[in-house]
Amino acid sequence: MRRGPDLWRLFGLAYPPLVAVFIAALVVGAAFPGSAEAHGLIGRGDLPLPDWLLAWGATVLLIGSFAGLILLWREPKLEGDTWRPIAPRLSSLIRSRLVEALVGALSIGLLVLVVYSGLQGTDAPDRNFSVTFVFVSFWLVLVVLSVFFGRVFDALSPWRAAGRAVGGLFSLVAGRRAPAPLEYPEKLGRWPAVVGLIGFLWFELVWGQSGFSAAGVLPHDLALATIVYSAITFVGMALFGVERWHQRGETFSVYFGMFAALSPFQLRDGRLGRRRPLESSTSWAVVPGSLGVVLVAIGGTTFDGAAEGALSDAISSGFRTFTDAGLSPNNALRLVNTLYFAGTLLFVWSIFWLGIRGMRIAGTKRSAGELGSKFAHAFIPIALAYLVAHYFSLVVFQEQAQFTYLLSDPLGDGSDLFGTVGSAIDYTVISATAIQWVQFGSIVAGHALALAVGHDRALAIFGTSRDASWSQAWMLAVMLIFSTLGLYLLSQANA
Amino acid sequence: MSALLALPVGHAGHWALWVLYALPVIAVLGVIVSGSIRARRQRRRQEADEASQEADGAGSQ
Numbered sequence: 001m002r003r004g005p006d007l008w009r010l011f012g013l014a015y016p017p018l019v020a021v022f023i024a025a026l027v028v029g030a031a032f033p034g035s036a037e038a039h040g041l042i043g044r045g046d047l048p049l050p051d052w053l054l055a056w057g058a059t060v061l062l063i064g065s066f067a068g069l070i071l072l073w074r075e076p077k078l079e080g081d082t083w084r085p086i087a088p089r090l091s092s093l094i095r096s097r098l099v100e101a102l103v104g105a106l107s108i109g110l111l112v113l114v115v116y117s118g119l120q121g122t123d124a125p126d127r128n129f130s131v132t133f134v135f136v137s138f139w140l141v142l143v144v145l146s147v148f149f150g151r152v153f154d155a156l157s158p159w160r161a162a163g164r165a166v167g168g169l170f171s172l173v174a175g176r177r178a179p180a181p182l183e184y185p186e187k188l189g190r191w192p193a194v195v196g197l198i199g200f201l202w203f204e205l206v207w208g209q210s211g212f213s214a215a216g217v218l219p220h221d222l223a224l225a226t227i228v229y230s231a232i233t234f235v236g237m238a239l240f241g242v243e244r245w246h247q248r249g250e251t252f253s254v255y256f257g258m259f260a261a262l263s264p265f266q267l268r269d270g271r272l273g274r275r276r277p278l279e280s281s282t283s284w285a286v287v288p289g290s291l292g293v294v295l296v297a298i299g300g301t302t303f304d305g306a307a308e309g310a311l312s313d314a315i316s317s318g319f320r321t322f323t324d325a326g327l328s329p330n331n332a333l334r335l336v337n338t339l340y341f342a343g344t345l346l347f348v349w350s351i352f353w354l355g356i357r358g359m360r361i362a363g364t365k366r367s368a369g370e371l372g373s374k375f376a377h378a379f380i381p382i383a384l385a386y387l388v389a390h391y392f393s394l395v396v397f398q399e400q401a402q403f404t405y406l407l408s409d410p411l412g413d414g415s416d417l418f419g420t421v422g423s424a425i426d427y428t429v430i431s432a433t434a435i436q437w438v439q440f441g442s443i444v445a446g447h448a449l450a451l452a453v454g455h456d457r458a459l460a461i462f463g464t465s466r467d468a469s470w471s472q473a474w475m476l477a478v479m480l481i482f483s484t485l486g487l488y489l490l491s492q493a494n495a
Numbered sequence: 496m497s498a499l500l501a502l503p504v505g506h507a508g509h510w511a512l513w514v515l516y517a518l519p520v521i522a523v524l525g526v527i528v529s530g531s532i533r534a535r536r537q538r539r540r541q542e543a544d545e546a547s548q549e550a551d552g553a554g555s556q
Contacts, residue, residue, distance in 0.1 A: 059520060063523065361535060470534060474527060476527070477520075480524075484517060484519075
């Protein structure tokens with residue numbers, strides 16, 4: 001059982017010069033921020049350091065975390081099961097039929113409101129309840145709730161609630177439970193959810209673009225997409241059973257469930273319990289397709305960030321090529337965005353496999369596929385970090401709209417149900433500098449957490465062998481690439 | 496030749512900034528790649544030594 005002296009020798013040789021270069025750059029960057037700005041190297045002047053230097057700082061912090069983990073975290077801590085029941089009264093409240101029925105009715109009501117406001121409301125995306133609700137309150141806020149409180153979407157899913165209600169009615173009439181006609185193929189795993197996730201992201205980021213100023217998805221299109229997705233979900237539930245499809249095939253349940261795996265809270269046999277944070281994630285990726293879910297989640301945010309900055313010139317150039325070839329402006333933009341979206345997913349996939357292949361170069365005899373599924377869960381914190389970094393300000397600002405004028409006037413037709421239609425978004429609620437620190441902090445913290453999760457898994461499967469230290473070194477390389485990429489895209493999008 | 500150089504030079508502002516971001520990552524990646532290759536060589540040498548020792552042991556018996 002060796003600890004890999006080669007790695008330590010290299011680490012010992014490489015780290016001090018890196019820190020020295022960083023400190024030198026820090027001094028130069030802090031002393032002459034104007035010179036960097038004058039040469040177009042930074043976009044804004046409200047952070048004390050240039051963005052690229054913050055990226056260097058993130059690298060130094062992550063390498064320091066890597067060293068700290070190897071020195072101090074010597075045994076797997078997340079592979080066990082520390083679940084223990086808590087708050088029995090809260091458990092029985094959550095489990096009660098009344099609460100389930102009320103929450104289910106509310107979620108179905110919101111689904112109906114999304115469709116109704118989309119079909120009947122204004123075409124202006126920023127004045128229609130449906131768009132902000134789906135892309136901010138649902139898509140982003142539920143991620144935060146899942147990270148803190150676990151699988152809340154099990155209770156909040158309108159499709160599961162409707163499916164369970166129909167199943168309950170069937171039982172009442174027929175006197176027996178409705179059997180699922182088909183057995184869900186195990187090999188299918190979470191792949192239907194991966195397809196759904198790509199479809200949702202494409203709809204949001206590609207179809208929704210009707211100009212370079214990000215006009216957003218039209219409410220009418222969103223309503224139709226919601227109807228189509230609901231139909232697919234109900235067919236899946238009818239074929240494979242409500243719970244089975246909800247757990248494996250339903251895109252949003254799988255997506256929010258991935259983030260819920262980071263949470264310390266978990267319902268087990270109807271009882272609420274608490275376990276070590278991140279512990280649930282170690283068993284999350286055993287189902288086929290899980291790696292696809294996490295990489296597509298990262299890829300979607302990466303594309304969104306890149307399209308606003310790093311890729312914008314390339315997209316414009318492609319757009320011109322396709323319009324010159326005779327395509328309509330909308331179709332040209334959608335085609336070029338589709339190509340870059342696919343390319344971004346492929347790029348993220350490649351970085352992940354670079355790390356996995358790297359582990360094999362170092363000498364482990366495990367197959368790349370096995371290593372890929374063993375380490376997939378370590379990338380959930382990165383998906384979270386990317387989301388927080390890219391959408392934190394959007395949530396802070398748009399949720400003000402959601403709970404004031406959009407709720408009061410969901411169709412955008414001038415009604416004022418709660419007397420808050422005259423409210424406006426307060427953009428001074430948080431400063432641009434604070435947002436940038438949140439972005440930087442979330443990228444660094446997310447990648448440090450990812451390193452910790454990967455390190456714990458490496459200890460569990462390799463022990464303290466040389467394979468373990470090399471697998472972690474490659475994991476570090478992948479984390480550094482993702483963190484630097486994330487910070488670069490943010491700087492370009494913010495510029 | 497000048498036409499070939501015009502595009503990258505004209506867009507130097509973009510890729511130069513990217514290189515600035517990537518420098519430490521490239522440095523660390525270089526250390527890890529070279530170290531991994533060396534570790535693999537070392538491992539293969541050890542395996543070969545062990546195999547030859549086993550063969551010697553079997554021969555002497």
